[in-house]
Amino acid sequence: xxxxxxxxxxxPHRQVTSINTLHSLARGWGAYDxxxxxxxxxxxxxxxxxxxxxxxxxxxxxEAAGGKTFDSINPATGEVLARVAEGGAEDIDxxxxxxxxxxxRGSWRDLPPAERARMLWQVGDMIEERANEFAQxxxxxxGMPINDALLFFVPMAAATFRYYxxxxxxxxxxxxxISAPGKYLSYTLRQxxxxxxxxxxxxxxxxxxxxxxxxxxxxxxxxxxxxxxxxPLSALLLAELLQDADVPSGVVNVVSGYGETAGARLxxxxxxxxxAFTGSTEVGKLIAKASAESNLKRVSLELGGKSPNIVFAxxxxxxxxxxxxxxxxxxxxxxxxxxxxxxxxxKVYDQTLDELVKTxxxxxxxxxxxxxxxxxxxxSKAQMDRVLGYIQVGGKEGARLVAGGKRPEGMDGGFFxxxxxxxxxxxxxxxxxxxxxxxxxxxIPFSDEEDLIAKANNTxxxxxxxxxxxxxxxxxxxxxxLNAGTVYVNCYHIADPVTPWGxxxxxxxxxxxxxxxxxxxxxxxxxxxxxx
Ligand code: NAI
Ligand code: MG
Numbered sequence: 001x002x003x004x005x006x007x008x009x010x011x012p013h014r015q016v017t018s019i020n021t022l023h024s025l026a027r028g029w030g031a032y033d034x035x036x037x038x039x040x041x042x043x044x045x046x047x048x049x050x051x052x053x054x055x056x057x058x059x060x061x062x063e064a065a066g067g068k069t070f071d072s073i074n075p076a077t078g079e080v081l082a083r084v085a086e087g088g089a090e091d092i093d094x095x096x097x098x099x100x101x102x103x104x105r106g107s108w109r110d111l112p113p114a115e116r117a118r119m120l121w122q123v124g125d126m127i128e129e130r131a132n133e134f135a136q137x138x139x140x141x142x143g144m145p146i147n148d149a150l151l152f153f154v155p156m157a158a159a160t161f162r163y164y165x166x167x168x169x170x171x172x173x174x175x176x177x178i179s180a181p182g183k184y185l186s187y188t189l190r191q192x193x194x195x196x197x198x199x200x201x202x203x204x205x206x207x208x209x210x211x212x213x214x215x216x217x218x219x220x221x222x223x224x225x226x227x228x229x230x231x232p233l234s235a236l237l238l239a240e241l242l243q244d245a246d247v248p249s250g251v252v253n254v255v256s257g258y259g260e261t262a263g264a265r266l267x268x269x270x271x272x273x274x275x276a277f278t279g280s281t282e283v284g285k286l287i288a289k290a291s292a293e294s295n296l297k298r299v300s301l302e303l304g305g306k307s308p309n310i311v312f313a314x315x316x317x318x319x320x321x322x323x324x325x326x327x328x329x330x331x332x333x334x335x336x337x338x339x340x341x342x343x344x345x346x347k348v349y350d351q352t353l354d355e356l357v358k359t360x361x362x363x364x365x366x367x368x369x370x371x372x373x374x375x376x377x378x379x380s381k382a383q384m385d386r387v388l389g390y391i392q393v394g395g396k397e398g399a400r401l402v403a404g405g406k407r408p409e410g411m412d413g414g415f416f417x418x419x420x421x422x423x424x425x426x427x428x429x430x431x432x433x434x435x436x437x438x439x440x441x442x443x444i445p446f447s448d449e450e451d452l453i454a455k456a457n458n459t460x461x462x463x464x465x466x467x468x469x470x471x472x473x474x475x476x477x478x479x480x481x482l483n484a485g486t487v488y489v490n491c492y493h494i495a496d497p498v499t500p501w502g503x504x505x506x507x508x509x510x511x512x513x514x515x516x517x518x519x520x521x522x523x524x525x526x527x528x529x530x531x532x
Contacts, residue, residue: 044136047237047313052083055091055256056239057099059249064257065090071099072232074144075377076414082141084232087257089265092224095253096269099195099222102250109192109220113169119245120165120217125240127158127210134234137205139368142230143415144331146369156495157210157238160513163497164218167518171219183532190522192220193298194273198264199259199287200235201279202228202379203334203437209235211501212276213242213252214518224253224272226263228279230379232256238419259283267291276299276520278336281435281461281506288509300520302502304335304435305463306454307484309339309492310446312469313347319490320468321355324441327492329363329419329467332378333387333439336507337464339433339492341425342443343452347444353402353423355444360403360419365411377414378438384415387438391420394431399442400424427455435461449474453481462504466492486512 054061054070068086074080087095102108108116127134135149136159138327144153166275173188198218200208205227216223226236239254255262263283267290268274274297281303291297309327311320327339344352368376378384384407391405404420417439425432425442432442444451455464465484469475479487488494495501502511510520 003169006303026491043133044140047133047233048082048140049138052085053233053236053256055085055087055095056099056243056252056254057091057095058253059243062094064088065094070229070258072230073380074140075379076140076369078381079416082233084236084256087226087255089261091255091257092226092265092269093264094365095205095224095255096169096195096197096266096271098250098253099224103192103194103198103222103249108217108222108247108251113171116217116220117165117168119247120161120168120214122245123214123241123247124158124161124165126172126245127154127161127206127238130237130241131155134206134237137234137237138231139376141233142202142205142368142379144368145373145376146371148331148404153204153207157206160210160497161214164214164405164517167215167515168218171518172523173524175451178492178528183530185529185531187527189418189525189527190219190518193521193523194221195271196223196439196521197269197275197297198223198225198227199263199266199277199279200227201274202230203331203336205231205254206234206238208278209238209366211512211517212278213238215512216276216521217247219518219521221274221521222251224255224266226255226257226259229258248461264290268294269297270295272297274300274521276300276512278302280304284506284508291497298520300502301508302510302512303461303463303508304432304505305336305338305461305503305507306341306435306459307337307339307461307464307466308341308343308459308466308482309466310452310456310478311342311345311348311352312467312471312474313345314470314474315348315468316470316490317348317352317355321359321465322351323468323490323492324352325359328441329375329439330361330493332375333419334379334383334415334437337493338437339464339466340441341437341456341459342441343446343456344443345452346445346447349443353443354422357403358442359423360421363419365408365416365418367414373440375419377416379415381415383438384417387417387440389435390431390434390436390438390440391417394422394425394429394440394442397426397429397431399426399429399431404439427458429523433459443483449478453478457481457483460506463507464503465490484511 198212364374384385399422404418500511
């Protein structure tokens with residue numbers, strides 16, 4: 001990389017090592033160059049203006065059956081960003097029927113795998129070509145800092161399509177020796193599950209759509225995707241790209257709408273073969289129940305977390321502090337794997353908190369679309385109110401507020417909350433147990449490793465964990481003892497399409513990404529042939 005590819009606006013988090021690592025991962029995916037050219041003008045203006053955005057069903061852009069629309073709000077200003085068709089049960093039924101027709105006709109699954117691979121790769125290219133547009137949409141719709149969208153989320157979405165493009169030609173099975181050698185031949189086939197419903201949240205709208213759609217398509221399924229009502233826009237733009245890439249009609253359908261109506265219908269639909277959900281644990285349980293009460297459709301769930309981020313006294317402290325900051329405040333804390341319980345060994349507890357509070361004080365809040373913004377608004381007024389409610393609870397429970405705790409002054413239009421640090425939190429307090437999903441960290445002191453493991457694992461969740469130590473034996477020992485789907489050692493939030501993602505306990509069912517997602521989107525068939 002030559003120096004003219006350096007960001008025109010240096011990332012304000014550059015003191016935060018981990019986020020720079022994420023951006024250098026993006027370089028590795030080859031998406032960095034396109035992402036670098038930050039547009040002067042808002043390219044998305046045309047996309048946002050005019051008619052309400054429509055639903056994408058059966059390869060056509062259609063209005064909701066009931067003709068209803070809803071507003072997508074810009075959380076930095078509270079103003080309406082776009083009007084979007086409000087899909088309901090009837091629209092889900094239409095979309096499922098379109099997906100079923102495309103699946104039964106074999107219009108996607110029966111294409112040569114190399115042809116499917118080529119199209120998926122092309123979608124990755126198209127995302128990269130329109131990186132600015134996607135980044136602006138993500139930032140305006142969700143509130144996230146544009147640099148994170150440009151340098152991480154959009155490249156990650158492109159990389160996910162390219163990664164699964166590779167798998168389309170590699171879905172092989174096994175031949176087995178069974179107990180009567182020479183008499184029978186047994187071999188396995190991986191076949192698509194069928195019609196797949198996918199419900200995604202608002203925290204990483206485009207990346208979540210890519211994590212869902214790309215592996216489902218690589219395996220030959222047809223899809224109905226419902227984006228979150230807070231952030232439907234980038235999924236609709238992605239549908240345009242899939243259409244431009246000549247993915248056949250009905251193979252991917254995008255129905256924007258509310259969870260209680262469109263989402264619930266998708267989860268209970270008798271003709272949906274599998275549902276993949278990312279969101280709250282509460283709704284995850286409803287999805288599992290809807291499956292059980294309808295057709296036992298396959299279910300994968302990526303749910304909440306209350307992840308421990310653990311600083312041992314022998315850690316590289318500046319690195320650990322920046323990791324503690326980044327671990328919980330990235331994306332305004334709206335990350336399922338946020339390191340929201342910060343465990344610090346007593347010997348370095350005061351020093352770590354002091355340094356963390358200093359970093360917090362330097363953090364610049366603003367609209368995500370401003371490239372100098374380090375932290376944007378929360379996604380919605382409801383989410384802001386929920387987070388402010390938890391801050392009140394923390395105070396009442398007797399936790400010591402050492403930073404933040406309020407809405408920042410003079411920014412009343414948007415849904416901003418200051419990065420907030422509670423010290424001396426007890427593991428039984430609600431702020432230590434419940435997912436807040438906002439910029440609030442609960443710091444908890446611990447004495448030794450044994451004490452730490454018991455405290456860290458004392459949660460209904462098990463999505464992620466971080467360990468900061470210079471002792472390599474301790475690092476592995478603790479990583480093995482923690483009940484979490486991902487353990488970061490001396491880093492946090494590092495993600496790549498290659499590695500598995502999912503949680504222990506009530507953080508969900510199954511693993512996305514890597515080859516593991518292939519298990520979610522295929523049925524394994526055993527064929528036994530009498531050959532004697
Ligand atoms: P949510 O779980 O209600 O929403 C996620 C998705 O599920 C959205 O697309 C929504 O429309 C859909 N949905 C909602 N109710 C549904 C239902 N009955 N049937 C089918 N689909 C349904 O999350 P929400 O309300 O946006 O946020 C509430 C809390 O959930 C957050 O404060 C956070 O703690 C947690 N959450 C966790 C996420 C994660 O990735 N772990 C993502 C989003 C929220
Ligand atoms: Mg909800």
